[in-house]
Amino acid sequence: MSFLTLKGISKRYGDFTAIEQIDLDVERGEFLSLLGPSGCGKTTTLQMVAGFVTPTTGTILLDGRDITHERPEKRGMGVVFQSYALFPHMTVDGNVGFGLEMRNMKRAARAERVAEALDLVRLSGLGGRYPKELSGGQRQRVAIARALAMRPELLLLDEPMSNLDAKLREEMHIELRAIQKRLGITTILVTHDQVEAMTMSDRIAVMHRGTIAQLSTPFEAYERPTTLFASAFLGKTNLLPGEVLRRNGRCAEIDVAGTTLKVPHEGRHVQGQVNVYIRPEKVHLATIDTAAIRTTGRITTRVFTGNQWLLLIDTGLGQLSVAQPNNGAPPPDEGAQVGVAWSDDDLRVLQKEGLDGHA
Amino acid sequence: MKQNGFLGLLFNALFLTFIAAPLVVVILVAFTDKGFISLPFDGASLRWFRAILDNDQIVGAFWLSVRLALVAATIGVALALPAALAIARYRFPGRAALTGFFLSPMMIPAVVLGIAFLRFLSLLGLGGSFWALCATHVIIVLPYALRLALSSAIGLDRDAERAALSCGASRFTAFRRVVLPMIRTGVAGGWVLSFIQSFDELTMTIFVATPGTTLPVAMYNQIAQTIDPLVASVSTVLIVGTVVLMLVLDRMVGLDRVLIGETR
Amino acid sequence: MATLDNDRAGAAPWLLSAPALLLFCGLLLVPLVLTLMLSFHVFSDSQGTLATYTLRNYIEVITDPYYGSIFGRTAGLAFAVTLLCILLGVPETIVLARMKRPWQSICLLVVLGPLLISVVVRTLGWQILLGNNGVLNNALQALHITSEPIRLVFTMTGVVIALTHVLVPFMVMSVWATLQKLDPQVEWAGRSLGASPFRVFRRVVLPQILPGVLSGSIIVFALSASAFATPALIGGRRLKVVATAAYDEFLGTLNWPLGATIAVLLLIANVVIVLGCSRLAERRFKHIFD
Numbered sequence: 052m053s054f055l056t057l058k059g060i061s062k063r064y065g066d067f068t069a070i071e072q073i074d075l076d077v078e079r080g081e082f083l084s085l086l087g088p089s090g091c092g093k094t095t096t097l098q099m100v101a102g103f104v105t106p107t108t109g110t111i112l113l114d115g116r117d118i119t120h121e122r123p124e125k126r127g128m129g130v131v132f133q134s135y136a137l138f139p140h141m142t143v144d145g146n147v148g149f150g151l152e153m154r155n156m157k158r159a160a161r162a163e164r165v166a167e168a169l170d171l172v173r174l175s176g177l178g179g180r181y182p183k184e185l186s187g188g189q190r191q192r193v194a195i196a197r198a199l200a201m202r203p204e205l206l207l208l209d210e211p212m213s214n215l216d217a218k219l220r221e222e223m224h225i226e227l228r229a230i231q232k233r234l235g236i237t238t239i240l241v242t243h244d245q246v247e248a249m250t251m252s253d254r255i256a257v258m259h260r261g262t263i264a265q266l267s268t269p270f271e272a273y274e275r276p277t278t279l280f281a282s283a284f285l286g287k288t289n290l291l292p293g294e295v296l297r298r299n300g301r302c303a304e305i306d307v308a309g310t311t312l313k314v315p316h317e318g319r320h321v322q323g324q325v326n327v328y329i330r331p332e333k334v335h336l337a338t339i340d341t342a343a344i345r346t347t348g349r350i351t352t353r354v355f356t357g358n359q360w361l362l363l364i365d366t367g368l369g370q371l372s373v374a375q376p377n378n379g380a381p382p383p384d385e386g387a388q389v390g391v392a393w394s395d396d397d398l399r400v401l402q403k404e405g406l407d408g409h410a
Numbered sequence: 411m412k413q414n415g416f417l418g419l420l421f422n423a424l425f426l427t428f429i430a431a432p433l434v435v436v437i438l439v440a441f442t443d444k445g446f447i448s449l450p451f452d453g454a455s456l457r458w459f460r461a462i463l464d465n466d467q468i469v470g471a472f473w474l475s476v477r478l479a480l481v482a483a484t485i486g487v488a489l490a491l492p493a494a495l496a497i498a499r500y501r502f503p504g505r506a507a508l509t510g511f512f513l514s515p516m517m518i519p520a521v522v523l524g525i526a527f528l529r530f531l532s533l534l535g536l537g538g539s540f541w542a543l544c545a546t547h548v549i550i551v552l553p554y555a556l557r558l559a560l561s562s563a564i565g566l567d568r569d570a571e572r573a574a575l576s577c578g579a580s581r582f583t584a585f586r587r588v589v590l591p592m593i594r595t596g597v598a599g600g601w602v603l604s605f606i607q608s609f610d611e612l613t614m615t616i617f618v619a620t621p622g623t624t625l626p627v628a629m630y631n632q633i634a635q636t637i638d639p640l641v642a643s644v645s646t647v648l649i650v651g652t653v654v655l656m657l658v659l660d661r662m663v664g665l666d667r668v669l670i671g672e673t674r
Numbered sequence: 675m676a677t678l679d680n681d682r683a684g685a686a687p688w689l690l691s692a693p694a695l696l697l698f699c700g701l702l703l704v705p706l707v708l709t710l711m712l713s714f715h716v717f718s719d720s721q722g723t724l725a726t727y728t729l730r731n732y733i734e735v736i737t738d739p740y741y742g743s744i745f746g747r748t749a750g751l752a753f754a755v756t757l758l759c760i761l762l763g764v765p766e767t768i769v770l771a772r773m774k775r776p777w778q779s780i781c782l783l784v785v786l787g788p789l790l791i792s793v794v795v796r797t798l799g800w801q802i803l804l805g806n807n808g809v810l811n812n813a814l815q816a817l818h819i820t821s822e823p824i825r826l827v828f829t830m831t832g833v834v835i836a837l838t839h840v841l842v843p844f845m846v847m848s849v850w851a852t853l854q855k856l857d858p859q860v861e862w863a864g865r866s867l868g869a870s871p872f873r874v875f876r877r878v879v880l881p882q883i884l885p886g887v888l889s890g891s892i893i894v895f896a897l898s899a900s901a902f903a904t905p906a907l908i909g910g911r912r913l914k915v916v917a918t919a920a921y922d923e924f925l926g927t928l929n930w931p932l933g934a935t936i937a938v939l940l941l942i943a944n945v946v947i948v949l950g951c952s953r954l955a956e957r958r959f960k961h962i963f964d
Contacts, residue, residue, distance in 0.1 A: 103862050123865040136863035139962045140881040149877075153868035181961040201867065418769040425766045426784055432799020432839065433788065435809055439802055447802055449809065489694040496687035508691060511698060519900030519944055521917040522709070522937045525924055529712055529934070530705035549702055552694060610792035613902040613917070617925065629794045633907055637801060645795040652791050660783060 060109035071261035084248035087258035129198030144178035331374035344390035458643035482547035483604035494559035524617030551604035562596025599663035763845030852886025
């Protein structure tokens with residue numbers, strides 16, 4: 052049985068539906084991310100797990116126990132808030148030890164645990180400082196230490212790294228993941244940053260308008276998105292509208308702007324108007340007269356980002372973006388005619404969705 | 411944030427009743443048809459409002475207060491605005507002391523100011539002069555005008571001004587066309603607040619304003635002897651007028667920002 | 675955000691502040707100094723103020739028990755009003771902070787609005803309410819809570835009530851400013867760490883608003899100690915406080931030197947209390963706020 056179960060969860064505020072329907076199982080020791088744009092309901096979901104918000108319908112089970120209506124101070128979960136929410140009038144020691152104090156732990160035992168927690172986040176020695184005297188990155192570590200000092204069974208992180216600068220954020224991704232693995236603590240991270248979600252998670256729940264659009268490992272979510280939203284939100288993609296001509300065992304033949312493409316349908320019953328997708332890094336430049344090319348076009352934009360070249364190419368199938376790793380030789384200049392190639396196995400197809408996101 | 415429980419809302423209701431009670435009572439008494447203070451439970455009338463117009467002393471005091479407040483607020487803002495810009499934009503030695511000096515009248519008891527002004531003016535023989543009285547009111551209101559102008563000037567985005575300069579505007583044009591409009595509401599709010607403070611001023615003015623009296627002083631003298639519904643009706647007019655100005659202020663700048671100085 | 679022009683200071687700020695500065699030096703500094711000098715003059719019943727110098731006024735005010743009782747009464751008044759303002763103002767501000775718009779704005783307007791109404795009007799209201807035939811007494815008797823009118827006018831109790839009404843908005847303002855700086859997620863953090871709502875309030879919220887309560891108390895104390903109109907109208911001729919005593923000497927007896935002495939002492943007391951307590955509070959709390 053899974054460690055944390057959300058069953059039939061919804062949340063409505065009057066006319067406004069924040070959470071449509073959530074069913075989720077989190078395994079013990081797992082690192083799960085709730086990924087989505089603002090307004091998708093990911094923070095509300097976290098707040099319901101923590102107990103700050105009561106669900107309109109549904110149940111939440113923690114290790115078999117129904118905690119749906121249990122008060123937050125009884126749930127024993129470690130929470131790290133986006134603004135860190137440190138107690139400004141207490142020292143770092145006071146902050147980190149607060150949860151232990153609430154459990155009436157004696158001063159000596161508390162001090163030991165606090166030192167342990169600060170050591171875990173590499174802040175030993177700063178116990179006497181006040182939050183005001185710390186940098187942003189240090190404050191974040193204090194918030195993490197405070198949540199972990201209680202040795203909670205569940206760690207909840209609400210976009211804790213959005214206030215850090217890019218370099219620090221990258222370091223924290225790795226460090227936080229290492230801490231989580233070491234402690235084996237079940238963790239749920241809320242974020243809008245897909246790189247963050249993919250870097251740290253065992254599984255990602257992509258959320259969209261109050262529901263989970265896709266729940267899978269980072270690799271699966273990126274390589275085999277099941278919805279238009281998931282494919283567009285995780286990484287960049289080329290989108291080619293087309294129409295299904297026929298389906299057979301493994302592939303569908305799809306007419307895209309006059310050219311027929313063979314696309315694996317992965318068991319989906321696609322018909323009529325569809326979208327064909329391919330990731331930019333799966334598209335390659337090739338010399339025009341090679342047999343492997345699928346189409347040709349003219350490079351309209353060429354951008355160098357350090358580890359990659361990004362190209363926009365006007366082709367007969369539509370505009371394609373290509374991401375080519377920087378391995379020394381630059382691609383042709385803007386204005387050049389090039390051939391474009393890919394492996395058919397890298398193509399994806401999804402039914403064209405209406406404006407409301409449904410097919 | 412936590413929601414308010416029943417207890418909290420009850421406390422709030424009682425508190426608001428406590429705050430409103432004296433004002434409500436005054437307004438009610440003003441409508442009495444009797445010749446003495448009583449609540450109009452058995453007959454309301456406007457006689458005491460009409461009586462205001464017949465009372466030359468009150469009317470005269472009212473107009474003096476209005477003229478005084480208009481002039482004092484205008485001069486106050488005119489002096490406070492450049493000072494606010496100086497303090498907000500330049501770091502210079504004595505900046506903190508200067509700010510403290512300009513804000514000091516708020517910290518000095520009104521009685522002390524009254525005595526000091528009276529002594530000074532009588533030594534100079536300026537006893538009953540309107541302009542002398544006005545100058546004392548400018549001192550009283552300047553801190554209020556300064557505080558509001560300062561918070562506007564400090565919150566100003568200097569980049570907008572720099573953008574104007576890069577487009578070729580002279581310093582003065584940039585000030586007139588970019589800076590001034592951006593701090594306009596803060597300055598206007600300061601003017602309204604100064605007007606109100608000058609109009610309401612009582613304690614200091616008691617010492618300084620003879621022979622002419624301002625409205626608060628006239629009312630004070632009246633109440634000190636005997637209370638009759640006339641003061642109640644005058645008070646009602648003042649309350650209504652202040653409420654209107656208050657709503658104007660709140661719409662312009664936000665009342666809590668005016669009085670507290672923080673933004674919501 | 676505005677940035678300061680470090681390199682361009684020079685004469686500009688002084689030129690801009692000059693008009694206000696001149697007015698203040700001439701009409702504020704000079705009169706205060708003159709008042710100080712006046713307090714050292716001699717007063718004679720027959721000749722008025724003489725331009726000789728003496729310490730007699732100060733000795734009289736400091737040693738005469740008449741003035742001692744006045745200062746004592748004023749201090750007692752200030753303490754009582756400050757205490758009441760804390761008891762009433764702090765909970766009210768917390769309730770206000772938890773309200774949603776538009777109720778919050780409306781209630782704030784009602785609470786802070788009276789500051790803009792002349793103290794004469796507010797005090798008149800209390801005179802009517804507290805009088806022997808006043809509304810409060812009539813109501814109490816009608817409800818059979820009391821059988822005789824309670825004397826509230828011309829008593830210190832009445833003055834305390836009325837002055838609390840006048841000054842509690844200042845307490846609300848001060849605590850409100852502090853509450854605005856509070857991070858609402860901090861309360862949730864406390865809950866997630868196992869603290870009940872009551873414990874969160876006591877250990878997390880209260881310590882953070884303490885500086886606001888303190889600065890509000892300083893303001894209320896200083897203003898009640900120097901209050902004039904309310905004690906004069908509600909307290910009457912017999913219950914003198916420092917401000918009304920100064921008025922008596924200055925405009926009643928016309929003993930200007932003595933009046934000036936009382937004024938100077940009041941000013942010094944005010945400045946010492948305000949600056950002293952502010953300095954103390956700042957040092958105690960500076961590690962919390964920027």
